Amino acid sequence: MMNCEPLDLLVTGGTLLTMNGTMDLLENPVIGIREGRIVFVKSGTAEMPEARERLDAKGCTILPGLVNTHTHAAMVCFRGLADDLPLMEWLERHIWPAEAKYVNREMVYAGTSLAIAEMILSGTTTFCDSYFYSGSAARAAVDAGMRGVIAQGFIDFPTPDSPDPSRQIEIAEKFVGTWRDRSPLVTPSLFCHTPYTCSTGTLTTIKETARRIGVPFQTHLSETREEVHIIRERFGKSPVQYLDSIGVLDEKTIAVHCNWIEEDELDLMATRGVKVSHNPESNLKLASGMAPVPKMLRRGIAVGLGTDGCASNNDLDLFGEIGTAAKIHKLTEMDPTAMDAATVLRMATIEGAKVLGLEREIGSVEPGKWADLILIDMEKPHFTPLYNLYSHLVYAAQGSDVTTAIVGGKVVMKDRRLLTIDLPAVMEEVRRIGRTIQTDRTVKP
Amino acid sequence: MMNCEPLDLLVTGGTLLTMNGTMDLLENPVIGIREGRIVFVKSGTAEMPEARERLDAKGCTILPGLVNTHTHAAMVCFRGLADDLPLMEWLERHIWPAEAKYVNREMVYAGTSLAIAEMILSGTTTFCDSYFYSGSAARAAVDAGMRGVIAQGFIDFPTPDSPDPSRQIEIAEKFVGTWRDRSPLVTPSLFCHTPYTCSTGTLTTIKETARRIGVPFQTHLSETREEVHIIRERFGKSPVQYLDSIGVLDEKTIAVHCNWIEEDELDLMATRGVKVSHNPESNLKLASGMAPVPKMLRRGIAVGLGTDGCASNNDLDLFGEIGTAAKIHKLTEMDPTAMDAATVLRMATIEGAKVLGLEREIGSVEPGKWADLILIDMEKPHFTPLYNLYSHLVYAAQGSDVTTAIVGGKVVMKDRRLLTIDLPAVMEEVRRIGRTIQTDRTVKP
Numbered sequence: 001m002m003n004c005e006p007l008d009l010l011v012t013g014g015t016l017l018t019m020n021g022t023m024d025l026l027e028n029p030v031i032g033i034r035e036g037r038i039v040f041v042k043s044g045t046a047e048m049p050e051a052r053e054r055l056d057a058k059g060c061t062i063l064p065g066l067v068n069t070h071t072h073a074a075m076v077c078f079r080g081l082a083d084d085l086p087l088m089e090w091l092e093r094h095i096w097p098a099e100a101k102y103v104n105r106e107m108v109y110a111g112t113s114l115a116i117a118e119m120i121l122s123g124t125t126t127f128c129d130s131y132f133y134s135g136s137a138a139r140a141a142v143d144a145g146m147r148g149v150i151a152q153g154f155i156d157f158p159t160p161d162s163p164d165p166s167r168q169i170e171i172a173e174k175f176v177g178t179w180r181d182r183s184p185l186v187t188p189s190l191f192c193h194t195p196y197t198c199s200t201g202t203l204t205t206i207k208e209t210a211r212r213i214g215v216p217f218q219t220h221l222s223e224t225r226e227e228v229h230i231i232r233e234r235f236g237k238s239p240v241q242y243l244d245s246i247g248v249l250d251e252k253t254i255a256v257h258c259n260w261i262e263e264d265e266l267d268l269m270a271t272r273g274v275k276v277s278h279n280p281e282s283n284l285k286l287a288s289g290m291a292p293v294p295k296m297l298r299r300g301i302a303v304g305l306g307t308d309g310c311a312s313n314n315d316l317d318l319f320g321e322i323g324t325a326a327k328i329h330k331l332t333e334m335d336p337t338a339m340d341a342a343t344v345l346r347m348a349t350i351e352g353a354k355v356l357g358l359e360r361e362i363g364s365v366e367p368g369k370w371a372d373l374i375l376i377d378m379e380k381p382h383f384t385p386l387y388n389l390y391s392h393l394v395y396a397a398q399g400s401d402v403t404t405a406i407v408g409g410k411v412v413m414k415d416r417r418l419l420t421i422d423l424p425a426v427m428e429e430v431r432r433i434g435r436t437i438q439t440d441r442t443v444k445p
Numbered sequence: 446m447m448n449c450e451p452l453d454l455l456v457t458g459g460t461l462l463t464m465n466g467t468m469d470l471l472e473n474p475v476i477g478i479r480e481g482r483i484v485f486v487k488s489g490t491a492e493m494p495e496a497r498e499r500l501d502a503k504g505c506t507i508l509p510g511l512v513n514t515h516t517h518a519a520m521v522c523f524r525g526l527a528d529d530l531p532l533m534e535w536l537e538r539h540i541w542p543a544e545a546k547y548v549n550r551e552m553v554y555a556g557t558s559l560a561i562a563e564m565i566l567s568g569t570t571t572f573c574d575s576y577f578y579s580g581s582a583a584r585a586a587v588d589a590g591m592r593g594v595i596a597q598g599f600i601d602f603p604t605p606d607s608p609d610p611s612r613q614i615e616i617a618e619k620f621v622g623t624w625r626d627r628s629p630l631v632t633p634s635l636f637c638h639t640p641y642t643c644s645t646g647t648l649t650t651i652k653e654t655a656r657r658i659g660v661p662f663q664t665h666l667s668e669t670r671e672e673v674h675i676i677r678e679r680f681g682k683s684p685v686q687y688l689d690s691i692g693v694l695d696e697k698t699i700a701v702h703c704n705w706i707e708e709d710e711l712d713l714m715a716t717r718g719v720k721v722s723h724n725p726e727s728n729l730k731l732a733s734g735m736a737p738v739p740k741m742l743r744r745g746i747a748v749g750l751g752t753d754g755c756a757s758n759n760d761l762d763l764f765g766e767i768g769t770a771a772k773i774h775k776l777t778e779m780d781p782t783a784m785d786a787a788t789v790l791r792m793a794t795i796e797g798a799k800v801l802g803l804e805r806e807i808g809s810v811e812p813g814k815w816a817d818l819i820l821i822d823m824e825k826p827h828f829t830p831l832y833n834l835y836s837h838l839v840y841a842a843q844g845s846d847v848t849t850a851i852v853g854g855k856v857v858m859k860d861r862r863l864l865t866i867d868l869p870a871v872m873e874e875v876r877r878i879g880r881t882i883q884t885d886r887t888v889k890p
Contacts, residue, residue: 076829080836084785118826284772285840287781314840315827320768327729328773336732340529381563382760384521384872385879391525395730395759400845427829434830 007051008409009033011373014057016041017389019064019349019364023342025389029062033371036184036409040367055404055411059379061389063345064365065125065147065372065405066318067352069277070218070256070306072131073140074111076118077102077433079310087224087286095311099132102437103160108133110429112140115316117421120146122317122399125372125407128254128277128306128356130191130218132161134175142183145412145420147372149356150179151191151218154206156199168202172209180215184370185408187358191218195239196230200246207248216252216357218277219243223257223288240265249274254355256306258296259289266292270299275355278347280324282308294329294338304352305344317399322348326394341394375404452496453854454478456818459502461486462834464509464794464809468787470834474507478816481629481854485812500849500856504824506834508790509810510570510592510817510850511763512797514722515701515751517576518585519556521563522547522878524755532669532731540756544577547882548605553578555874557585560761562866565591567762567844570817570852573699573722573751573801575636575663577606579620587628590857590865592817594801595624596636596663599651601644613647617654625660629815630853632803636663640684641675645691652693661697661802663722664688668702668733685710694719699800701751703741704734711737715744720800723792725769727753739774739783749797750789762844767793771839786839820849 009032016029018041028044032051082094108131119127126147129137134152141148152175156165172190179188190210192198198206203219210217222228222239231239240261243249251273258276261269269276278291296303305321307313313320326344330336353363362372378386382396405413412420454477461474463486473489477496527539553576564572573594574582586593597620601610617635624633635655637643643651648664655662667673667684676684685706688694696718703721706714714721723736741748750766752758758765771789775781798808807817823831827841850858857865 079830080833080840083833083836083840084782086781090781114826114829121826281768281772284776285781287775287779287783289779290776314836317827317843323726323765324769324772327726327769330732331729331735334732334734336531336535336730337529338732379872381521381559381566381868381872382524382762384559385524385876385882387525387879387883388528391528391759395528396524398762398765398843398845400843423826427824427826431830434832437830438832 005034007032007034007039007049009053009055009371009406010049010051011055011057011062012048014060014062014375015389016062016365018366019346020366031062031365031373033409036370038365038367038369038371041365057375060375060377060403061393062365063374063376063393064349064363065374065407066123066348067304067356067363068119068124068127068307068316068318069254069304069352069355070279070308071115071127071129071316072309073115073127073129073137074103074108074131075309075311076115077107077111077430077437079314081311081437083314087288090286098437100160102433103132105133105136107433108136109140110426110433112137113144113421113426114430115310116140116144116146117418117423117426118316120405120413120418121402121416122319123374123376123402123405124316124318125374125405126353126356126358126362128189132159135178138179138186142185145185145407145410147185147362147370147407149187149189149216151189153191153193154202155193155197156202168205169209172206173213176213176215187215187356189216189218194220194227195243196227203243203248204246207253210252211250216254217248218254218256221255221258222260223283225260225289228260238262238265240268244268244272251275252357257283257288258291259283261292266295266299266301270301274301276301276303277306277355278303278325279306279308279321280328281321282312284324284328286312290328290332293325294333297339297343302351302354303347304355305348318348319397319399322394341388341390344394345390371406371409373406374402376401377403450479452477452479452484452494454498454500454816454851455494455496456500456502456507457493459505459507459820460834461507461810463811464791465811476507476810476818478854481815483810483812483814483816486810502820504822505820505848506823506838507810508819508821508838509794509808510819510852511568511793512749512801512808513564513569513572513752513761513763514699514749514797514800515724515753516560516572516574516761517754518560518572518574518582519548519553519576520754520756521560522552522556522875522882524759526756526882528759532733535731543882545605547878548577550578550581552878553581554585555871555878557582558589558866558871559875560755561585561589561591562863562868562871563761565850565858565863566847566861567764568819568821568847568850569761569763570819570850571798571801571803571807573634577604580623583624583631587630590630590852590855592630592807592815592852594632594634594661596634598636598638599647600638600642601647613650614654617651618658621658621660632660632801634661634663639665639672640688641672648688648693649691652698655697656695661699662693663699663701666700666703667705668728670705670734673705683707683710685713689713689717696720697802702728702733703736704728706737711740711744711746715746719746721746721748722751722800723748723770724751724753724766725773726766727757729769729773731757735773735777738770739778742784742788747796747799748792749800750793763793764842764844767839786833786835789839790835816851816854818851819847821846822848
């Protein structure tokens with residue numbers, strides 16, 4: 001039955017990269033949006049349907065909003081606190097003590113709000129977050145009109161929000177129960193820190209809970225060589241073999257990093273349908289290693305891009321990851337054809353959605369999906385001349401080229417002004433948190 | 446004798462990273478500028494000297510303008526024309542034929558003008574260029590008020606601007622003679638394409654000419670493994686040994702790329718005082734290799750950063766190179782301490798100036814030097830909070846954060862508006878060139 005109500009929003013003009021299965025490109029598209037979802041996508045038409053709001057995309061490329069498959073958003077509060085250090089010194093002497101001391105409900109709300117502002121300003125409309133006080137992160141997402149897969153985290157030692165690791169199932173069920181139907185913007189999830197910081201019991205308990213209540217399960221996996229050695233010593237198996245042996249791997253498992261993965265592990269991941277979040281800038285900055293992404297893609301493994309947290313990146317601009325991902329594997333494979341621009345842009349959109357289990361909801365511009373769109377201003381010297389849109393978006397674009405962002409049909413940024421976040425207030429609150437942290441330390445400029 | 450004339454320009458407020466020998470940082474600096482040069486740099490003072498123009502840097506970081514040590518600026522006309530291809534297919538089937546057909550005086554002027562616009566917009570105030578019709582490139586620099594080391598190029602086959610390779614000395618002397626005292630903005634230079642495309646005769650002739658008339662000599666060197674094999678087969682020596690044996694290496698030689706350099710070659714380069722231009726994004730995108738920069742720095746070799754041409758990058762934003770350089774060597778050395786943020790920012794400023802032989806003129810904010818400055822707006826979410834300026838500029842900044850650029854005391858960009866370039870006209874001209882190129886081809890989408 002046709003809905004004769006006027007549309008809520010009509011986006012017209014420019015060039016649309018749908019990122020659908022056939023990678024359709026439409027010049028002068030007309031995109032109709034009602035109740036948050038895309039109703040139709042057509043080529044330019046003389047007769048324009050009625051709509052409460054219209055958005056002119058002339059001179060712009062329209063893309064599905066980018067999907068950041070791995071962040072610890074509130075860690076923006078630690079951005080630049082400690083860099084260029086050996087990994088264990090960085091973690092044990094800077095990040096973990098700072099987290100133990102300064103992470104609380106308010107810090108997570110403020111930090112996540114700032115992170116969301118930064119992500120919207122650089123074209124991300126969905127983020128997958130794992131940190132402490134996940135309820136605060138989910139609230140920040142809903143308040144900002146941002147889409148998020150928000151995970152409650154688990155680790156086998158007391159954390160700021162969970163002093164008692166024995167109450168895992170209760171905490172997991174409570175978090176998912178609270179958030180599963182509260183907002184179409186939030187998908188709750190469960191996250192185990194790593195196979196070397198979570199016991200077999202924790203991993204299986206959390207995965208079983210996630211499976212029973214039908215939410216994505218996430219874990220950092222094989223980020224460093226050292227942790228592969230630890231798992232091999234403890235269990236006599238590679239990390240992927242170990243996780244498979246305890247029944248943790250399936251198509252709703254998201255493995256983050258996967259830098260040190262052998263061929264047989266890749267085969268196993270492909271067989272089980274495991275999804276991968278690839279975080280190249282963080283992996284470079286921490287000298288962790290580099291995921292064999294071309295090998296994953298050849299096996300049909302879904303790979304999305306992530307920024308990781310701001311202590312190890314140090315920004316949340318997914319265009320940075322896009323450019324880095326497109327280039328770094330050419331070097332590691334010594335092959336300039338290793339991953340082309342369109343493939344990488346798929347990783348940042350529809351493949352990222354697949355990683356999060358949201359490929360029927362977001363990740364491409366198609367009727368029925370949520371209207372999560374971004375507009376990129378192509379009237380820039382670094383986009384001139386134009387031979388190939390994919391090339392420009394991957395090798396020349398930066399987050400600041402995004403002018404407009406729409407999440408679930410709601411315009412959250414227009415002409416680079418954020419419409420749902422009081423940015424000066426959020427920045428001031430995070431600065432206040434930063435000053436508190438800095439007065440306890442002697443940090444040179 | 447004190448000059449009592451009023452200053453031409455006074456820059457006040459914000460935070461100054463001088464990038465001088467002791468890396469001084471000044472809060473609320475006062476920078477006096479007269480006749481294009483920095484007259485004094487002081488900490489905030491109650492009594493402000495008289496000046497014809499004042500610039501308030503409140504909320505900004507002031508840096509010396511960035512130095513891009515290697516570009517082929519006019520290649521912006523080929524940006525995105527051909528990507529993700531094997532190197533020889535890319536060169537032989539796309540870039541060289543396009544150059545043979547479309548490069549002319551007007552194309553170089555228009556392309557270089559667009560490139561300069563893009564560089565100023567992303568904080569570069571000096572670029573080192575090697576391409577065809579170098580006179581057109583030099584004119585574009587002077588017209589835009591941009592500083593450039595502009596090289597006449599040589600290669601042993603007919604080129605668009607030099608059908609007759611036998612007239613090398615004459616062409617070299619004429620170019621340098623025309624440009625050596627014409628503008629303080631332009632430093633002429635001579636460039637040999639590579640040791641495998643230039644004969645021993647060409648290399649020694651051009652180097653001797655450069656030495657005699659006192660200008661920098663440049664060459665691509667050991668960009669790919671294949672060219673190292675070629676040189677070894679032809680001369681029984683490594684490329685650096687070969688160039689040394691023919692007398693081409695000295696402190697006014699700039700070697701570009703240097704991805705495949707052995708330890709003994711590094712020692713020889715250090716002994717001869719050879720300078721290096723490091724172009725990490727181009728090297729990644731073409732899968733050429735990666736220069737052993739930390740090893741160069743340990744030997745005291747001056748290393749600057751370059752974007753390379755836009756066919757292999759595909760933008761001219763030196764902040765991209767800064768971020769990539771800071772991260773990539775952490776992976777290649779598997780050591781997160783391999784190169785810290787301040788070191789990389791020095792490569793983009795004072796070390797870059799050293800590479801070009803201009804370290805007494807530019808590269809730091811010190812009295813007597815040209816007033817080449819940029820202002821970076823720190824009031825951004827991705828710079829919040831602030832613990833360490835170097836960290837933010839290296840790991841979080843992008844070109845679009847630069848709001849103001851000054852070259853030789855002249856404001857060439859203010860609040861992101863270019864003041865010396867008619868940007869819409871230049872973009873339209875480059876688009877016209879692009880359309881001509883595209884109508885001859887079938888490029889998707």
